[in-house]
Amino acid sequence: DTGVSQDPRHKITKRGQNVTFRCDPISEHNRLYWYRQTLGQGPEFLTYFQNEAQLEKSRLLSDRFSAERPKGSFSTLEIQRTEQGDSAMYLCASSLRFLAGARGANVLTFGAGSRLTVL
């Protein structure tokens, strides 16, 4: 397994356009997370999936953002009508947890990220 893969690595778009990012997690991981990281800040949680179910969404995830994980494997994050404030690194991570309320360390493995620049 090559780890968590994200595509594209860098996307430049004009304001108002739609963009989609793809994440392929580690194959045996059932959890998938999306984070956003702006310059000089730590990653901010956006949403996560347990298999194909989206279990939590941050208040940061406006109506223009939608994430899917249709078959419980890869995930897509779409941003509609992009704004300059959407410019950031979008990070995907995966982990293995058997139950929604599982205890124990939740070790996230991150991809290299997809950098979005909105002009």
Add this chain to the structure above:
Amino acid sequence: GEDVEQSLFLSVREGDSSVINCTYTDSSSTYLYWYKQEPGAGLQLLTYIFSNMDMKQDQRLTVLLNKKDKHLSLRIADTQTGDSAIYFCAETYSGFQKLVFGTGTRLLVSP
């Protein structure tokens, strides 16, 4: 609430020890993590500690946890230039389901 704070910058000489500090606010946090981010790369897990532990050592890394003061530190012994990166501490929140990250500490190691 969820709030994790770190100092922004640390500069050390090669061979010295580095100590990166972190404070958190969620008293119910049970796991705390340290991640490393190199330029252009994602975050790499370095280590984590359970809240009933005071200390954890892993090769050159020592994690100290003061749960009373909600203070976490990462000590890197014999710091090398390859350790130059941004270091993030994180706590689990919302019933262990997600990690909340600090703003990161940029470590610069000079020869």
